[in-house]
Amino acid sequence: MSEQNRITINGNEFSFEAGETILEVARRNHIDIPTLCHLRGTVSNGECKICVVEIEGEDSLTASCSSPATDSMVVRTESPEVIAARRTTIRQMLSSGNHNCAVRGSDDRDWTQFQLNVQKEDDSSELCPVWGDCRLQDIAYRYQVSGEGFSKTDIPYHTERVNPFIVRDFSRCILCGRCVQACNEIQVNKAIAFGNRETATKIIAAGDRPLKDSDCVFCGECVQVCPVGALVEKDVRYRVRPWETEKVRTTCSYCGVGCQLDLHVKDGKVVKVSGTEDVAPNYGSLCVKGRFGFNFISSPERLTTPLIRENGEFREASWDEALDLVAKRFGEIKEKHGSDTMGLLTSARVTNEENYVAQKFTRAVLKTNNVDHCARL
Amino acid sequence: MTNTIADVEKADVILVTGSNTTENHPVLSAFVKRAVEFKNARLIVVDPRRIKLAGFAHQWLRPNLGTDVAWINGMMHVIIKEDIYDRTFVGTRTEGFEELKKVVEKFTPEYTEEITGIPAQQIIDAARMYAGAKAGSILYCMGITQHTTGTDNVKSLANLAMVCGNLGIEGGGVNPLRGQNNVQGACDLGGLPNVFSGYQPVNSIDAIKKMEEAWGVSGLSDKVGLKVTEMLPKAYNGEFKALYIIGENPLVSDPDLNHAEKCISNLDFLVVQDIFMTETAKIADVVLPSACFAEKEGTFSNTERRVQRVRKAVEPPGQAWDDWKITCEIATRMGYPMSYENPSAIFEEIATVTPSYAGLTYDRIEDEGLHWPCPTADHPGTPILHTAQFPRGRGQFHAIDFIPPAEKADDEYPMYLTTGRVIYHYHTGTMTRKTDGLNERSSGNFVEITPDDAQKHDLKDGDMVNVASRRGDITAAVKFSDKAVEGTVFIPFHFAESAANKLTNAALDPISGIPEFKVCAVRLSKAA
Ligand code: SF4
Numbered sequence: 044m045s046e047q048n049r050i051t052i053n054g055n056e057f058s059f060e061a062g063e064t065i066l067e068v069a070r071r072n073h074i075d076i077p078t079l080c081h082l083r084g085t086v087s088n089g090e091c092k093i094c095v096v097e098i099e100g101e102d103s104l105t106a107s108c109s110s111p112a113t114d115s116m117v118v119r120t121e122s123p124e125v126i127a128a129r130r131t132t133i134r135q136m137l138s139s140g141n142h143n144c145a146v147r148g149s150d151d152r153d154w155t156q157f158q159l160n161v162q163k164e165d166d167s168s169e170l171c172p173v174w175g176d177c178r179l180q181d182i183a184y185r186y187q188v189s190g191e192g193f194s195k196t197d198i199p200y201h202t203e204r205v206n207p208f209i210v211r212d213f214s215r216c217i218l219c220g221r222c223v224q225a226c227n228e229i230q231v232n233k234a235i236a237f238g239n240r241e242t243a244t245k246i247i248a249a250g251d252r253p254l255k256d257s258d259c260v261f262c263g264e265c266v267q268v269c270p271v272g273a274l275v276e277k278d279v280r281y282r283v284r285p286w287e288t289e290k291v292r293t294t295c296s297y298c299g300v301g302c303q304l305d306l307h308v309k310d311g312k313v314v315k316v317s318g319t320e321d322v323a324p325n326y327g328s329l330c331v332k333g334r335f336g337f338n339f340i341s342s343p344e345r346l347t348t349p350l351i352r353e354n355g356e357f358r359e360a361s362w363d364e365a366l367d368l369v370a371k372r373f374g375e376i377k378e379k380h381g382s383d384t385m386g387l388l389t390s391a392r393v394t395n396e397e398n399y400v401a402q403k404f405t406r407a408v409l410k411t412n413n414v415d416h417c418a419r420l
Numbered sequence: 421m422t423n424t425i426a427d428v429e430k431a432d433v434i435l436v437t438g439s440n441t442t443e444n445h446p447v448l449s450a451f452v453k454r455a456v457e458f459k460n461a462r463l464i465v466v467d468p469r470r471i472k473l474a475g476f477a478h479q480w481l482r483p484n485l486g487t488d489v490a491w492i493n494g495m496m497h498v499i500i501k502e503d504i505y506d507r508t509f510v511g512t513r514t515e516g517f518e519e520l521k522k523v524v525e526k527f528t529p530e531y532t533e534e535i536t537g538i539p540a541q542q543i544i545d546a547a548r549m550y551a552g553a554k555a556g557s558i559l560y561c562m563g564i565t566q567h568t569t570g571t572d573n574v575k576s577l578a579n580l581a582m583v584c585g586n587l588g589i590e591g592g593g594v595n596p597l598r599g600q601n602n603v604q605g606a607c608d609l610g611g612l613p614n615v616f617s618g619y620q621p622v623n624s625i626d627a628i629k630k631m632e633e634a635w636g637v638s639g640l641s642d643k644v645g646l647k648v649t650e651m652l653p654k655a656y657n658g659e660f661k662a663l664y665i666i667g668e669n670p671l672v673s674d675p676d677l678n679h680a681e682k683c684i685s686n687l688d689f690l691v692v693q694d695i696f697m698t699e700t701a702k703i704a705d706v707v708l709p710s711a712c713f714a715e716k717e718g719t720f721s722n723t724e725r726r727v728q729r730v731r732k733a734v735e736p737p738g739q740a741w742d743d744w745k746i747t748c749e750i751a752t753r754m755g756y757p758m759s760y761e762n763p764s765a766i767f768e769e770i771a772t773v774t775p776s777y778a779g780l781t782y783d784r785i786e787d788e789g790l791h792w793p794c795p796t797a798d799h800p801g802t803p804i805l806h807t808a809q810f811p812r813g814r815g816q817f818h819a820i821d822f823i824p825p826a827e828k829a830d831d832e833y834p835m836y837l838t839t840g841r842v843i844y845h846y847h848t849g850t851m852t853r854k855t856d857g858l859n860e861r862s863s864g865n866f867v868e869i870t871p872d873d874a875q876k877h878d879l880k881d882g883d884m885v886n887v888a889s890r891r892g893d894i895t896a897a898v899k900f901s902d903k904a905v906e907g908t909v910f911i912p913f914h915f916a917e918s919a920a921n922k923l924t925n926a927a928l929d930p931i932s933g934i935p936e937f938k939v940c941a942v943r944l945s946k947a948a
């Protein structure tokens with residue numbers, strides 16, 4: 044190991060590559076520095092101040108996500124000063140909006156009134172829609188912080204519900220900027236930005252208009268990266284809780300990119316889709332079809348039984364009857380007119396295994412090479 | 421794709437043509453946009469519409485519809501004349517350069533401008549930019565292939581990439597973007613009339629013998645079969661009798677639909693296996709309900725040849741079955757027992773008869789898919805093709821001259837029509853139109869047009885307009901758009917109720933059999 048590029052974190056020495064941030068070196072060595080705003084694949088903005096650490100010889104604390112490691116640096120990630128600073132930051136965040144989860148402190152006398160106000164705004168008697176699935180809640184729990192003692196600030200902006208996919212709840216936004224980075228640096232849709240309206244900062248789209256009237260294409264990247272309950276899928280909000288679902292990883296069935304996604308299943312139904320993090324080809328990103336276009340799966344219009352045409356009308360049939368009929372007719376036509384008068388169109392929509400079986404059937408059973416699919420179309 | 425999706429971010433010049441990437445391959449388009457915005461890549465977009473990506477481009481070239489061979493030859497003319505081509509690559513890796521040189525000789529920037537409408541200087545600039553790349557990536561889609569000269573267009577792009585030595589290197593390549601999730605897999609696994617799985621020719625005695633042994637049959641046909649675009653006309657005149665359609669909806673996706681419907685109705689026997697009662701299923705004799713992707717196990721192969729797992733999350737509705745199981749049952753009832761315990765067993769059989777998939781197993785692709793060719797169990801897969809040589813040894817240049825599209829605008833049909841998709845819908849809409857939110861964002865058909873052209877026809881934004889071609893007519897709402905270009909309208913083909921494909925031309929590329937969806941002549945009139 045070279046003598047240069049050594050950093051000491053919490054008493055242990057590590058080597059680093061030039062350009063690595065303190066956070067990166069720590070994470071690589073399994074030292075858990077908490078973050079809220081840090082987003083892989085983008086330039087750190089140091090916005091949330093949760094990742095601060097103490098560097099020996101420096102007067103103030105430093106954001107580890109945006110500070111490069113330097114040689115002989117001595118870093119402490121959980122010193123009393125660091126913990127105190129994190130607690131203050133968390134408390135301010137908790138008290139800045141409708142963070143009505145268990146950590147806000149339910150013995151507070153103001154809680155009842157606070158909860159009633161939130162219920163009115165949200166039209167739900169439940170706790171926060173991402174309760175139990177929130178990075179702010181996690182970290183507040185870790186540092187044992189509640190929002191008590193700070194009176195709730197007034198919410199200057201009302202919740203936006205006027206698009207079919209995403210609810211924007213500004214009251215729960217902690218202005219970490221992850222959504223802005225996701226939209227501008229990952230999907231590069233450039234729909235949202237930090238905006239300064241009057242005095243309070245807000246994440247705005249197209250000169251502070253609703254998403255539906257902006258350049259937003261509803262990829263939902265912002266929803267996936269939002270650490271709190273400020274951006275939530277409309278159909279999921281207050282309807283689906285993570286502990287009620289099971290996740291199954293699969294491949295998107297729309298275009299040829301083949302994005303990896305997780306189907307969230309509740310009571311035998313797909314209720315939500317998210318991008319699978321950290322794997323090729325999409326590294327968590329999806330488009331509007333992959334993320335929101337899943338309702339067809341449980342559509343009442345799905346075909347559920349074989350149908351046979353009789354006197355111009357379809358009637359329901361058993362599998363045995365339908366399959367026997369198909370086999371018999373194929374057999375007759377093959378006999379009478381020859382194999383090459385028959386064919387099969389297989390599909391870009393079905394699996395490799397099914398395509399293989401389909402062409403094998405055409406060639407080995409129908410005895411013709413009249414097999415094609417609609418990729419030309 | 422010869423290269424991977426992630427590779428796009430390693431290119432220093434990206435040329436996108438005939439692909440409205442942000443709408444049809446949105447996640448892939450993000451790789452392009454990131455390359456441009458954060459990695460200093462140069463972007464050239466060649467597209468008749470002012471698509472969103474044109475807004476990111478350093479150069480947007482706007483060719484007349486169906487003139488792709490001309491601008492590509494024009495670029496090569498400049499590159500060869502200015503001697504900025506890759507001499508080493510051309511000398512050591514290719515053949516046929518002299519013939520190519522001869523053909524592109526006449527495609528001076530001025531001559532190219534005459535055909536394509538692209539100003540001569542823009543052709544020169546784009547040629548210099550692409551040739552100047554250390555690694556130049558070409559991305560294309562249906563806007564290149566859906567022409568009577570589609571095969572020529574694709575070969576021309578390959579010529580361009582080879583002239584500049586952009587094949588077999590990181591960040592380079594000629595990269596077709598597959599429109600449907602498993603087109604790649606359907607082709608790989610033999611869903612084509614001329615090849616078995618792994619592109620083994622059906623008229624090769626060795627391949628036939630191998631398959632007969634593997635499948636335990638005799639008498640496999642050595643005659644190349646019919647393409648879909650050949651089956652239908654034969655059905656029309658009664659030579660073709662029975663069709664088994666799995667998961668396709670040709671009655672919305674085919675060109676010249678009125679004619680296609682007549683062909684299909686003329687079959688003696690039609691079986692449709694699908695998840696919905698599609699327009700095509702409605703005229704079938706037997707309809708078989710199948711499971712959708714969320715209800716089954718298996719694999720898909722994406723556009724970068726990555727074989728990835730599909731996993732079952734929910735039960736299929738009612739009595740719907742996996743597609744493979746239905747097909748196997750029919751085979752068994754026809755006297756050829758086909759049965760597999762599960763898709764994994766089918767995949768094992770695929771590996772034994774398909775050299776490019778031979779090294780793949782479900783275990784190996786559990787966490788992250790692998791790129792074929794993957795010939796052996798310890799082969800890491802092949803992210804980039806042609807690094808050392810081409811399948812045939814040296815890369816062949818194809819000297820190709822320009823042929824105009826099959827149909828031209830004239831007095832009777834003075835406007836051009838081109839078709840495509842919108843971001844909120846997919847193909848014939850049978851899946852996406854079941855999600856209310858997607859319908860809310862894109863509720864029905866439209867005719868995209870410039871305000872000037874609209875005014876000439878006395879049309880306002882939102883008016884209903886009748887669009888007629890020699891083959892049919894439809895009515896849809898006028899939509900002013902800054903994507904539109906003078907003289908051309910665009911209509912998406914998702915909407916069965918006013919199907920764009922009633923208008924399109926079924927003229928085929930003689931080799932690929934792909935119809936000319938992207939160009940036909942139409943006439944507009946205000947709907948009553
Ligand atoms: S949904 Fe996508 S485009 Fe819209 S704001 Fe979020 S990240 Fe941006």
Ligand code: SF4
Nearest residue numbers: 216217219220222269
């Ligand atoms: S909406 Fe979410 S991701 Fe965006 S700034 Fe607010 S808290 Fe952060």
Ligand code: SF4
Nearest residue numbers: 295297298302330333
């Ligand atoms: S999520 Fe979108 S980009 Fe990704 S595979 Fe599906 S349709 Fe394609």
